[in-house]
Amino acid sequence: MEFFLVQTLNGISYGLLLFMLSSGLTLVFSLMGVLNFAHASFYMLGAYFAYQISAKIGFWPALVLAPVLVGTVGMLVERWGLRSVHKFGHVAELLFTFGLAYLIDEAVHLVWGRSAVEYRVPAELDGPLFQIMGSQYPIYRGFMMLISVAMLVSIWLALTRTRIGLVIQAALTHPHTVEALGHNVPRVFMLVFGGGAALAGLAGVIGGNAFVTEPGMAAAVGPIIFVIVVVGGMGSLAGAFIASLLIGCLQTFAVSLDWSLGGISIASAAPVLPYLLMVLMLILRPRGLLGTRDG
Amino acid sequence: MKRLVRAAAFGAALATLAFGLQAQPKPAAKGASGDTIKIAYIDPLSGTFANVGEQGLAEFRFAVSRINAAGGVLGGRKLEVIGFDNKTSPQESLNQLKRVIDQGIQYITQGNGSAVAGALIEAINRHNERNPGKEILYLNYAAVDPAYTNEKCSFWHFRFDANSDMKMESLTSWMAGRKEIKKVYLLNQDYSFGHAVKKAAREYLAKKRPDIQIVGDDLHPLGKVTDFAPYVAKIKAAGADTVITGNWGNDMSLLVKAGRDAGLNVDWYTYYAGGLGTPTAMGEAAAGKVKIVAEYHSNVANNKAAKWDADYRKQAPKGNPDFYYLRGKIMWDMLAKAMNQAKSADPKAVAIALEGMKHEGEMGEVEMRKSDHQLIQPLYIMTIVKSAAKGGPKDAKIDMEGSGLAPITEARMEAFTSAQPTSCVMKRP
Numbered sequence: 152m153e154f155f156l157v158q159t160l161n162g163i164s165y166g167l168l169l170f171m172l173s174s175g176l177t178l179v180f181s182l183m184g185v186l187n188f189a190h191a192s193f194y195m196l197g198a199y200f201a202y203q204i205s206a207k208i209g210f211w212p213a214l215v216l217a218p219v220l221v222g223t224v225g226m227l228v229e230r231w232g233l234r235s236v237h238k239f240g241h242v243a244e245l246l247f248t249f250g251l252a253y254l255i256d257e258a259v260h261l262v263w264g265r266s267a268v269e270y271r272v273p274a275e276l277d278g279p280l281f282q283i284m285g286s287q288y289p290i291y292r293g294f295m296m297l298i299s300v301a302m303l304v305s306i307w308l309a310l311t312r313t314r315i316g317l318v319i320q321a322a323l324t325h326p327h328t329v330e331a332l333g334h335n336v337p338r339v340f341m342l343v344f345g346g347g348a349a350l351a352g353l354a355g356v357i358g359g360n361a362f363v364t365e366p367g368m369a370a371a372v373g374p375i376i377f378v379i380v381v382v383g384g385m386g387s388l389a390g391a392f393i394a395s396l397l398i399g400c401l402q403t404f405a406v407s408l409d410w411s412l413g414g415i416s417i418a419s420a421a422p423v424l425p426y427l428l429m430v431l432m433l434i435l436r437p438r439g440l441l442g443t444r445d446g
Numbered sequence: 447m448k449r450l451v452r453a454a455a456f457g458a459a460l461a462t463l464a465f466g467l468q469a470q471p472k473p474a475a476k477g478a479s480g481d482t483i484k485i486a487y488i489d490p491l492s493g494t495f496a497n498v499g500e501q502g503l504a505e506f507r508f509a510v511s512r513i514n515a516a517g518g519v520l521g522g523r524k525l526e527v528i529g530f531d532n533k534t535s536p537q538e539s540l541n542q543l544k545r546v547i548d549q550g551i552q553y554i555t556q557g558n559g560s561a562v563a564g565a566l567i568e569a570i571n572r573h574n575e576r577n578p579g580k581e582i583l584y585l586n587y588a589a590v591d592p593a594y595t596n597e598k599c600s601f602w603h604f605r606f607d608a609n610s611d612m613k614m615e616s617l618t619s620w621m622a623g624r625k626e627i628k629k630v631y632l633l634n635q636d637y638s639f640g641h642a643v644k645k646a647a648r649e650y651l652a653k654k655r656p657d658i659q660i661v662g663d664d665l666h667p668l669g670k671v672t673d674f675a676p677y678v679a680k681i682k683a684a685g686a687d688t689v690i691t692g693n694w695g696n697d698m699s700l701l702v703k704a705g706r707d708a709g710l711n712v713d714w715y716t717y718y719a720g721g722l723g724t725p726t727a728m729g730e731a732a733a734g735k736v737k738i739v740a741e742y743h744s745n746v747a748n749n750k751a752a753k754w755d756a757d758y759r760k761q762a763p764k765g766n767p768d769f770y771y772l773r774g775k776i777m778w779d780m781l782a783k784a785m786n787q788a789k790s791a792d793p794k795a796v797a798i799a800l801e802g803m804k805h806e807g808e809m810g811e812v813e814m815r816k817s818d819h820q821l822i823q824p825l826y827i828m829t830i831v832k833s834a835a836k837g838g839p840k841d842a843k844i845d846m847e848g849s850g851l852a853p854i855t856e857a858r859m860e861a862f863t864s865a866q867p868t869s870c871v872m873k874r875p
Contacts, residue, residue: 154683157708161675266497266766267696267723279709286682287709292675362672362703363696363727367494371672406664406676419636419665 157286158407159400164292166399167299168358172372173379173391174306175350181386182323182343184241185233188248191373192255193348197221197355198364199263202270210273218352225348229341252369259366267365295357302350303392310388319343378429384442393440398425482524483791485510485553485585486546488539488566491531494669495695497766498558501722502587503529504763505771506555509778519785525778527555534558534669536565543569543582552581552793555777557588557607558694559668560639564591567600574602574875583793585781587774590717591638592646592866595820599870602793604800604819606777610639610692610717612864613739613825614646617690617715620827620857622654629661631686631712633677635697636665643692643717661686669697674704682710694718699727706731713737719830720853722766725846728830733838733851736830742772742809743828743853744844751775751808755844768846773821776807780814794875812861818870822861828853 176190200220204213228251236247271277272291279287310316322329322339330336359368379398383390405421432439487506490499510525518524530546532539539562546554556566563586574581584603586594590610594603608616621627632647634640644663651658661684664677671677678701681689689712693701698718705712706729714736718724720743728736744755751772758769784799785791802816812823832838833845833852842852 154679157679157682158676161673161679165673165675260492264763265491265500266763267699267726269726282709286679287707289707291707363699363723365494365696365723366492366496367696370493371670402673403676406666407680416665419667422667422670 153283153286154407156283157288158403160288160292162400162403163396164296164399165403166396167296168354168361169372169375169379169399170392170395171299171302171354171357172351173376173383173395174302174388175347175354176376177380177383177386177388177391178306178350179344179347180380181388182319183340184323185244185248185344186241187344187347188245189228189251189255190248190347190351191369191376192252193221193225193351194355194358194372195259195364195366195369196224196255197352198270198359198368199259199268199355200352201356201359202263202268202364205270205273210276214353214356217356218349221352221355222345222349226341226345228348229344233344234337234340252373256366256369263366265366267363270360270364272360291361295361298353298357302353303388306350306388315339315342375425378425380439381429382425382432382439384439387439387441390439390441398428401425401428481522482526483519483553483785484526484528484549484551485555486530486542486551487527488530488532488542488546488554488556488562489558490534491529493533495534495558497722498695499529499531500763501766502557502771502774503527504766505758505769505774506778508758508761509775513778513782519782520789520791523791525782532556532562534562536561539565540569543573547573547580547582552791553583553585553781555585555587557586559637560589560591560594560642561637563589563594563603564598564638567594567598567603570602571600578875581793583797585777587771587777589639591642593638593642595818596869599818599868599872601797601819601872601874604797604814604821606773606780606821608741608823608825608864609820609866610642611646611866612820613717614643614650615866616825616827616859616864617737617739618647618650618654619859619863621651621658621688621715627655627658627688627713629659629684629686630688630690631662631664631681631684632660633662633664633666633681633689633691633693633701635668635693637668640665640668640692643690647690666697669695671697671700674701675708677701678704678708678710681705681712682708686712688713688715690715692717694721696723699724702728702732702736715739720770720828720846722768722770723847725830725849725851728849728851730832730836730850732830733832734829737856738828738830738853739825740828741823741825743826743855744769744846745841745853746809746826746855747841749808754808767848772808773823776805776812776821776823780805810861815865815868817872818868819872820868822865824861825859825864827856827859829856 179187197217200217201213204216236243276291276294280290280293281288318334322336326336379394383394401424402421406418408417410417487503490496506527510527514524530542532542570582570584586605588607592609592611632644634643716738719736720738755769759767784796788795788799800814803814805812810824815822830851831842834840834842836850842854845852
């Protein structure tokens, strides 16, 4: 029972980190129709920026500044790159972000080298949060969950309860009308893309010191966030939330099981399961869990 | 929208591929200097294990620059190490090997990943058979799957690291005397090396300490796990007091880090906890809990490599100061010696000179065993403790990566104790 509880917590906290990562991707997709391949690279940038800032002025300023910086980079990319590519359609956009991912990767190599950097959990968040019958639960994991949930709530509020949120939603379906009403639609798109990048950056600030900040970190999460977006339903924030928790728990519990199927143990197959889920989802329900757009 | 959904699915598949492709390191212009003997370093210089690959390259360039400064080999010829990025992938290694062959380079060295080593050995055997006079010699400094000096041994392959069985023999010999060890958990990477560690651990423990219970045995995919917390919870639930793992690179750091976060109280018996980034990731909670088996550490008694170690540190890449591969220095010294003895840089002549070569290594005499091309060498069991500066024992002088942790010797295993019989039937050309 205790084991089950610990694993559930592990699954949920990992799932929530995955949500932080994929929320920006799914938002940008749902609001702009752009599938951002460089999303995981923004995650990595967030971690490196946070490392650099926290080395100078501490973790707490980094928690705010790093996502803002990543968001600025995202906005610049949209303004000077993506906007010109937009008129050539989705494939051109996809290829653009694809190339951007390499560019960011190489830039990170050039600036910070190829080794892991020492980006640490701050002392005040380092240590056990509580004990469950002898098992410690780290404070930082709790912090991770808190940020993630706060993020979900604030995105949802911003999109449905604020003026800018309504403009954003309207700009997607009726860009000409919105423009005619005097709103600057390209600027709205720039803000959305920057916002998506900032969310990835925030995930990087949190994930970078929870795990390891190194140039391979974008590649490590790149594929899985696409899986989440597909499983959750393209463009559905709530879907991404459910899919993240599902995949987090799926991987965690697969590890805990000592069953085996035809010589392959479930535990060693754990990392493959999300992809299996994605393939099944595409076959059985192509629009994903909560996707509104039928394929 | 249908197109977009498809694009997304395609995207997910592509992402795995995409991040694998990285810029190639620039090869030196062909035939830039006829006198220079080039050695291709085929190891990860991008991706998850890039940090590990970079460290080897830096240390080898240092070792080679020292040999060159002392006059080079064969009366003045220089050695040069050139990096080729294999991304830890066997397939990519074969592509790189082709480039190496195209550039007329006849020596390669590789260490990270036994799957890579296996692919290289096979390809080199084939190439050498078909291209007499253009043979390639393979110097293996870290791929430790025992098969390559047993059933899959090759005349063209020389291993300078103790193989996995030799390390496990030393580790378990020492564990045999530790009565507090009762329940052991095995956690390894799911590929040939991880399997070798797991098999040897079970076999040797059953022989030396039949009373020890193996309470868990897991394999996880190589370099793909971000979150080790579920594994740690499992180890805890199994009630283990000791974990044996052959993990390396981020797989090692993340595992110990997750253990530390969850307050897992076990002793870690490892091969590679001294590897790059791991001491930093573990932090001081690891003090006294982590054991390593290896051929060298900086705080070893009567350290004949002390000056070398210190000199390396002075010019080491920023953020990565530790000297790790003593076996690398031994490898380069033996290669230079073999070339001088053979009076030639021809790989076949050099291979014959290397076979059976005895060498006065910094930690004692080593021998490149003729029967299987395995370097027989003394090994150390060490414990990571708080460094002297942080209130640890006073022989824990030199700390690792500035982490406040330092290794101290628990036991020295003489060369003959770890040597294993070999099933190799060497086919000589």
